Amino acid sequence: MKMHTLRxxxxxxxxxxxxxxxxxxxxxxxxxxxxxxxATMWGLTGGNxxxxxxxxxxxxxxxxxxxxxxxxxxxxAYKTKVRTAVGAGQGPTFIYGWGGGVLKxxxxxxxVEDLTSFLDKNPDVxxxxxxxxxxNGQVNGKQxxxxxxxxxxxxxxxxxxxxxxxxxxAPKTWDDLMALVPKFxxxxxxxxxxxxxxxxxxxxxxxxxxxxxxGPQVFADIAANKPNAWSNxxxxxxxxxxxxxxxxxxxxxxxxxxxADSNADQALLYTGKAAMILQGGWIYQTMKKNAADxxxxxxIGWVTFPTVDGGKGDPADIVGNPxxxxxxxxxxxxxxxKSAEDYIKSGMFTDADTQALIDxxxxxxxxxxxxxxxxxPDKDFLTFVYGMVKDAPSFTLSWDQALSPAQGDAxxxxxxxxxxxxxxxxxxxxxxNATIGK
Amino acid sequence: xxxxxxxxxxxxxxxxSGWLAVPALVFFLVFAIIPLGGVVALSFxxxxxxxxxxxxxxxxxVRALGDPVTANAIWVTVKVxxxxxxxxxxISLLLGVFTAGRQRYRAVLAVLYFLxxxxxxxxxxxxxxxxxxxxxxxxxxxxxxxxxxxxLGNSDLVLFVVVFVIAWQFxxxxxxxxQGGVRQIPTSxxxxxxxxxxxxxxxxxxxxLPQLKYTVITSSTLMxxxxxxxxxxxxxxTGGGPGYSTRLLPLHMYLTGFKxxxxxxxxxxxxxxxxxxxxxxxxxxxxxGKNRGASQLEGA
Numbered sequence: 001m002k003m004h005t006l007r008x009x010x011x012x013x014x015x016x017x018x019x020x021x022x023x024x025x026x027x028x029x030x031x032x033x034x035x036x037x038x039a040t041m042w043g044l045t046g047g048n049x050x051x052x053x054x055x056x057x058x059x060x061x062x063x064x065x066x067x068x069x070x071x072x073x074x075x076x077a078y079k080t081k082v083r084t085a086v087g088a089g090q091g092p093t094f095i096y097g098w099g100g101g102v103l104k105x106x107x108x109x110x111x112v113e114d115l116t117s118f119l120d121k122n123p124d125v126x127x128x129x130x131x132x133x134x135x136n137g138q139v140n141g142k143q144x145x146x147x148x149x150x151x152x153x154x155x156x157x158x159x160x161x162x163x164x165x166x167x168x169x170a171p172k173t174w175d176d177l178m179a180l181v182p183k184f185x186x187x188x189x190x191x192x193x194x195x196x197x198x199x200x201x202x203x204x205x206x207x208x209x210x211x212x213x214x215g216p217q218v219f220a221d222i223a224a225n226k227p228n229a230w231s232n233x234x235x236x237x238x239x240x241x242x243x244x245x246x247x248x249x250x251x252x253x254x255x256x257x258x259x260a261d262s263n264a265d266q267a268l269l270y271t272g273k274a275a276m277i278l279q280g281g282w283i284y285q286t287m288k289k290n291a292a293d294x295x296x297x298x299x300i301g302w303v304t305f306p307t308v309d310g311g312k313g314d315p316a317d318i319v320g321n322p323x324x325x326x327x328x329x330x331x332x333x334x335x336x337x338k339s340a341e342d343y344i345k346s347g348m349f350t351d352a353d354t355q356a357l358i359d360x361x362x363x364x365x366x367x368x369x370x371x372x373x374x375x376x377p378d379k380d381f382l383t384f385v386y387g388m389v390k391d392a393p394s395f396t397l398s399w400d401q402a403l404s405p406a407q408g409d410a411x412x413x414x415x416x417x418x419x420x421x422x423x424x425x426x427x428x429x430x431x432x433n434a435t436i437g438k
Numbered sequence: 439x440x441x442x443x444x445x446x447x448x449x450x451x452x453x454x455s456g457w458l459a460v461p462a463l464v465f466f467l468v469f470a471i472i473p474l475g476g477v478v479a480l481s482f483x484x485x486x487x488x489x490x491x492x493x494x495x496x497x498x499x500v501r502a503l504g505d506p507v508t509a510n511a512i513w514v515t516v517k518v519x520x521x522x523x524x525x526x527x528x529i530s531l532l533l534g535v536f537t538a539g540r541q542r543y544r545a546v547l548a549v550l551y552f553l554x555x556x557x558x559x560x561x562x563x564x565x566x567x568x569x570x571x572x573x574x575x576x577x578x579x580x581x582x583x584x585x586x587x588x589x590l591g592n593s594d595l596v597l598f599v600v601v602f603v604i605a606w607q608f609x610x611x612x613x614x615x616x617q618g619g620v621r622q623i624p625t626s627x628x629x630x631x632x633x634x635x636x637x638x639x640x641x642x643x644x645x646x647l648p649q650l651k652y653t654v655i656t657s658s659t660l661m662x663x664x665x666x667x668x669x670x671x672x673x674x675x676t677g678g679g680p681g682y683s684t685r686l687l688p689l690h691m692y693l694t695g696f697k698x699x700x701x702x703x704x705x706x707x708x709x710x711x712x713x714x715x716x717x718x719x720x721x722x723x724x725x726x727g728k729n730r731g732a733s734q735l736e737g738a
Contacts, residue, residue, distance in 0.1 A: 080696045087487040105699075109488035196591070197677055254572035256680035257590035264574065273573055406486070409698040413507075413682075420593065420681045 038067040039332065039339040041094035042082060044324075045072045047285030048149050051356045059347040066339035068094070074261055076198065083405070086111050086329070093332040093340050097145055097325045098401035099136035101223075105404060107139045112327040116143045118341055125345055130389070133322040133365040136397060145325035146344055150362035151389040152281040153320040154204045160301045162189055162275045170301060174212075174241065174308045181248045184275045190252035192245075193274035194419075195260025199412040200400055202419050204278050205245075207319040207399055208305040209238035215312040216394035222436075223402050230432040234312075239418055239425035241308075246419060256420060263290065270294040278305070280320055281363070281385050288361040288378070295361075295378075302384065317394045321401070323365040358382065363389070407435045474712065481705035487695075498702030502694070508707065510682050511690035514597070518686060519665035521601040522608075526661060530609045531654075534616020535646060548617070555610040563674035566603050590676050593683040600672060600684050607671065608664070612657045619653030620646060659722045666715045687711055 043052045049072055060067045071092075073081060078096070085091045086106065095112060097103055106112045115137075119126040126134070129147050137145035158170055166187050171177035184191040195201040210218050214234025221229040245251070252274050258264050266283050268274040270291040277283075284302075288295045307315045328340045349366050357364045361378050363385045373382040389395065400408040414431050417423040423431075481502075484494040502508055537548040554562070569576045570589040577586025589599045627645050636644065669688040672678065678685035678693065685693070688711060695704030 083487055083699065084696065105486065105488055111488060197679055199679075252573065254588040254591040257567075257570075257572070257588065257596075257676070259567075259677075264571070268573060405697075405699045409693070416679060417681050422593075422681050 037333065037335060038069045039093035039336040039343070041068050041070045042078065042092045042096055043070060043072050044078055044096060045074050047282050047289075047360060047362065048324075048357070051149075051353065051360055051362075054356055055348060055350070055353045058352070059343055063339075063342070063347075066342055068339065068343060076261055086331075089331050091329050091331060093329050093336040094343075095327040095329055096148070097327055098321055098398065099145060099325055100397045100402035101404040101408065102401055103137070103145055103325070103327065104139050106327065107144050111330055112144050113330050113337065114142050114144060115146060115328065115341075118344075119143055119146070122345055128349055128366050130365050130367060132392075132395060133389075136322045137325050137327075145327040147323035147365045148326045148348060149324050149364070150281070150357055151321075151323055151365050151385060153318040153385060153388055153392075153395070154208065154278060154280050154305070155284075155302045155385070155388075156276060156278050156305055157269060157283070157300055157302050158276045159269055159272060159274070159299060161299055162187075162272055163301075165189075170303045171306045172303075173306050174209075177306050178245070178248065178250075180275070181245070181250045185249055189272070190268065190274040191250045191276060192252065193258075193265045193268035193277040194251045194255040195258045195265035196251070196256040196416070196419060197258055198260040199416050200398070201260050201265065201279065202415050203398065203400055203412065204280075204319070205242050206235075206238055206415060207396065208278070209241055209308065210234050211317050211319055211394075211396060212305065212308040212311045212313040212315070213237050215314070216317060216396055219396055219399060219402070222399075225437050227436060228433050229436065230429045236425045236429060239428055242418060243421060243425070246421060251419075256416070266290070270300065284378075284381055285361040302381065304388065314393045316388075316392055317396070318388055318392045319396045319398065321398055322389075322395055365389075404438065406438045407432075410435045477705045477708045477712075480701055481709050483702050483705075485701040486699045487701050488699075494702060498700070499706045501700070502703035502706040502710075505703075507682055507685070508687075508690060511685050511687045514683070514685060515665065515687045517597060518601060518604070518668065518684075519662060521598070522604050522665055523658070523661050525601060525605045526609050526612055527654075527658070529605070530612035530657070531616050531650070533609070533613040535620050535642065537613065538617045538620035551613060552610045554607050555614070557607075559607065559670040560674050562603065562607055563671050566606075567675055570599065591680055593680050596676060596680065596683050600676065603671065603675060604668060608661070612661065615657050615660075616650065616653060619650045623649045655722055655725060659719055662718045662722060663715050666711055666718070 041056065043049065053070065053072075056068050056070045082091060082095060083102075086095065087109075091111070095106070097106075103112070125146070130151075133147050133151065134143075137143055137147065156170075162184070163170065166183050166189070168180055168183055169176075171180055181191045207219075214232055214237075218229075218232045218234045221232070252258070252268055258268075260279075263283075263286055265277060266279065266287055267290070269277045270287055284295075287300065291300075294300055304315065304318070307313075326340075326344065328337055328344075332340065349364065354364045354366060354369060355372065358369070358372055358376050358378075361381065363369075363373065363382050370383075370386070373379055373386055376382055396402070400412055402408075403411065411432060414423065414428050418425070418428055480491070481498055482493060482495060483491050484498060485491040533551060537544055537551065567590065568574070572578075572586050572588045572591070575586070577583065587595065590596055623646065627649070628641060631641050631645060667688060668686055669692065672684055672686060672689055673692070676684045678689045687707065691704050691707040691711065694700050694707060
């Protein structure tokens with residue numbers, strides 16, 4: 001025990017010292033210092049990190065009186081940290097989010113600013129966004145968050161080299177997909193990669209299967225807290241199909257110990273250990289950075305999620321994250337709030353920002369960028385995603401973000417059990433029905 | 439001068455002034471007692487970490503203790519505690535006795551044994567996670583297929599992997615305790631035993647082990663109570679998974695509080711942890727016998 005405290009103490013000291021050093025460096029560009037009453041912003045590490053850093057750096061060097069202090073966190077760690085910080089009144093001025101139930105819990109607790117009148121006063125800002133995406137920042141008809149980066153629908157990626165090797169085509173239907181599994185297994189290749197330890201990649205399977213089988217209304221009912229909404233047969237059917245895929249050996253050996261935060265799941269795809277992966281649009285950016293050759297040589301292909309025979313869902317429906325969002329903390333000082341609004345107005349989605357996002361392999365959620373996307377070396381992927389988002393009859397937000405945090409957590413834990421075959425679809429349904437309204 | 443000397447002597451006879459304990463007591467009050475009171479109070483409320491805190495009677499306790507995941511977490515905690523104890527105690531006892539010798543090469547070995555003690559839990563977890571990866575880890579890396587098990591993804595195997603990593607981290611610490619204990623045993627005991635013709639094994643069982651009684655109790659207390667605090671290592675290594683197979687009570691408390699945002703139930707679990715920890719510590723001290731506080735040193 002003593003060792004514990006000792007070590008924790010010294011770790012805290014070291015962290016403190018580090019923080020002091022970092023603070024001394026500041027995050028601003030050369031020649032401008034970030035002051036103590038600057039607006040604060042927490043972003044996520046990963047694909048969009050350099051774009052956001054550049055955007056804030058150029059804002060800071062042009063607006064020395066309205067500087068922004070930017071810090072980055074890993075996805076899972078951020079989600080925990082920001083909520084605790086906001087609850088303690090120590091949250092950042094710019095709260096990074098996904099919309100949905102988590103945003104609603106901030107709104108209910110009065111922690112974020114209502115941006116409706118700000119957008120009404122600045123129609124340019126409002127008109128900048130794809131309307132379907134902007135809608136995801138609303139709670140009870142009011143705008144509490146504005147989109148801040150790129151559209152992130154979930155896409156089925158595949159390794160073309162491996163498909164050529166076994167002489168296969170990308171799956172168009174669920175039956176195609178199941179038929180591919182023994183083919184790849186016979187060749188000693190894992191059919192699907194999956195970051196199961198992070199749990200949220202599991203969810204993408206349930207989201208798409210439910211969508212294809214039962215259409216968007218199934219989850220809309222769940223999100224609306226209708227009693228026994230999980231009992232819809234589409235959910236049971238989707239869970240059963242997941243377990244059939246697990247039984248068939250569809251997922252890579254050790255999938256439940258692979259963490260998606262370390263990008264090990266994508267690495268399996270581009271190193272040729274796994275043939276396919278169902279993941280968010282954002283992994284294209286990371287692969288472009290970590291596996292530049294695979295992307296440049298067209299080794300990686302992508303398709304929409306297969307259809308399911310007899311399913312009610314539109315094959316063009318998508319799930320994933322319409323975008324990430326900025327909310328403005330209501331606990332920030334007036335000066336910080338003003339800086340935040342000014343940055344939203346004229347600091348983000350500048351031409352340079354939008355171009356930087358496109359260059360990184362992402363599709364910004366702003367109107368009229370078709371020409372820019374066409375001019376990009378990644379135009380195949382970018383126009384695919386842009387078209388997917390623009391033409392989708394329904395774009396369902398990732399369920400763990402759409403639900404309340406307590407429901408979302410229960411859902412991910414139980415889904416993990418489904419993938420491990422520790423519980424049956426029926427048990428999942430009854431457990432989840434019990435969480436409705438929580 | 440004479441006056442000062444008598445004053446000093448009188449002070450020494452009366453023992454140090456009670457006021458010297460005040461800073462420690464203040465720290466204890468501010469950083470242990472008051473937060474503990476806060477946790478007890480929170481366990482009778484419902485709070486999602488953001489909104490208002492609502493007094494809610496026993497509902498958080500019912501939720502926390504009625505949850506089958508909690509029962510499972512307690513069971514997993516007990517298993518990890520027992521397995522860790524059974525694995526760590528003999529190894530650290532023997533290593534401690536061995537390194538207590540004074541030959542030079544043992545000093546070198548001792549330094550090697552103690553290295554894991556210097557690493558942070560998070561670093562150890564990240565390193566083991568990378569080594570044990572079935573696709574990119576040491577199995578495929580060294581071309582040894584039997585090492586390419588799904589160590590952390592197999593619900594039956596993962597608990598033992600966790601026990602192994604915990605042992606790797608904490609055996610050096612307990613070895614250090616035992617080494618210190620063995621060096622306190624007067625050499626005259628061994629000289630007498632040698633004259634009586636006792637062999638090495640007999641010396642170990644008749645002198646070393648009985649003399650280490652209090653060291654064993656100290657080390658056992660630290661191990662048992664420490665098992666209730668395993669968090670960082672497991673959080674990074676397995677995240678409590680796969681499924682719930684390595685979700686120990688402290689991790690369950692954290693996930694209840696900060697993932698499911700149920701601060702009331704998490705506080706109830708925190709109180710359970712404190713009570714169980716105290717009970718264990720008291721029980722082990724009781725096993726030490728009546729004069730457990732007495733010094734083992736000759737003449738002290």
